[in-house]
Amino acid sequence: MALKVGDKVPVFSAKDSNENDFNSTSVVGIKPVVIYFYPKDNTPGCSAQACSFRDQYEDFKDLGAEVLGISSDSIASHKKFAKQYKLPFILLSDNDKKIRNLFGVKPGLFGLIPGRVTYVVDKEGVIQMIFDSVMATSHIPRALEKVKKIVL
Template sequence: MADWIEPPGKAPAFSLKSTTGKTVKLSDFKGRPVVLYFYPKDDTPGCTKEACAFRDRLSEIEGLGAVVLGVSADSVESHQKFTEKYTLNFPLLADTEHAVAEKYGAWREKNMYGRVSMGIQRSTYLIGADGRIAKLWKKVSVDGHDADVIAALQELSAG
């Protein structure tokens, strides 16, 4: 299990299939900030709330020059259903082998009602235009997270 990549560490390169059917690479966004958020599962209450919050504030995020990418271990088909159901306006990436989640330290041991398993811990990386980690949120609480991300993007663009 990899450790978190703390700022100002370099963001590991990745290449994953997205809801658009295209393969998305981190290098596609060179020179732009990237909001890379890891979430446990499509169409579950917390994950839906988080995705819809990013959907609703995407124009503000894009206005700050950034892109949003959601990552979970669900399949492209699952992501497409989730995207259609909630009219999500940013790509979801299928990390079915959880290799990217592992690289970023988001694949962790979870304890649910005494049952220990491995899975994605809700977390967000703000990757600066320079390809370095500008900010990391571990164990994200969904409420207000979109506002925290926008505030960090504003700091980044002001800095």
């Protein structure tokens, strides 16, 4: 069952790109959070999406929001991806797809690749927007616009 607007984000945990244990309660329910699921590190669309979030990261931070990128890639892959593109936000390794399944993110492209879905969550931990699109860079302006609406 997929999460929808108005649902509370369930608690989840994973390893980040620095091999640290990350628990969603460290940010969800405390500040606005943009959680974006993407198919794969170092692919053209995913690299463009990550770089767009990187380039706008200060705008999200200025609004008090955090950005989390989640894919099923390994910690080592995330570490390399984050270093290569100088990504300042948290990347989480969901190699068993537990978080993806918890959110109900459906595969894209006839089930051949993992879905690309962005969630904007308010500081109470409630989902305010879900954007599901293969257009990688279109997620960032929509997420930023929604964060602005919920904090200003």
